[in-house]
Amino acid sequence: MQVVESSGPVRVGLLGCVDLLGDLIRSVLAGRIGLQIVADVPGDSLALALLHRPDVVIWQSSPGTRPGDDPFVDVCPPAVVAVYDDGRSGAVWRLRPTREELGDLSPESLGDAVALAGREGQRS
Numbered sequence: 001m002q003v004v005e006s007s008g009p010v011r012v013g014l015l016g017c018v019d020l021l022g023d024l025i026r027s028v029l030a031g032r033i034g035l036q037i038v039a040d041v042p043g044d045s046l047a048l049a050l051l052h053r054p055d056v057v058i059w060q061s062s063p064g065t066r067p068g069d070d071p072f073v074d075v076c077p078p079a080v081v082a083v084y085d086d087g088r089s090g091a092v093w094r095l096r097p098t099r100e101e102l103g104d105l106s107p108e109s110l111g112d113a114v115a116l117a118g119r120e121g122q123r124s
Helices: 019-030 046-050 107-123
Strands: 010-015 035-041 056-059 079-084 089-094
Touching: 010 019, 010 046, 010 107, 019 035, 019 107, 035 046, 035 107, 046 056, 056 107
Parallel strands: 010 035, 010 056
Antiparallel strands: 079 089
16 A cells, blocks of 8 residues: 655544544544644434535444445445536536555554545545
8 A cells, every 4th residue: 555645634534433443543533743633522423524624534333344345335325426627518427435445553554544535535
C-alpha cells in the first residue's frame, strides 16, 4: 500500500469508535503526521460524520455487524445528475460504495489505509 502525498492533512471522521478499540484507533491517528480528526461521532450515523466533510471515515462497527453488512446504502445517493455549461450539457454520476479487504490490521497498516483512503477522498 503506497500513501499518496497531497497538500493538506487527511481529514478523518470517526464513527462509533468506542471502548478500548476506539482509544487504540485514536492513538494510531494521533501518532501519524498528516492525519487530522475532524469528527468523532458515536453510533452508526454516517450522515452525522459526513457533516464535518471528512476525506475518510473510520467506522468501528456495532456489535452484531458482520463484515459484509453495508451501513452506507441510505447515505450515499445511487446517482447524481450534474448540469454543466449553463445547462448545455450534463452527466449522470452513478455512485456505489465498494469494499477492498485490508486483511490483518496492525497500527501501521491501519494508519496507512486511512492515509491512502483519505488522499483518494481528497481527489474526488
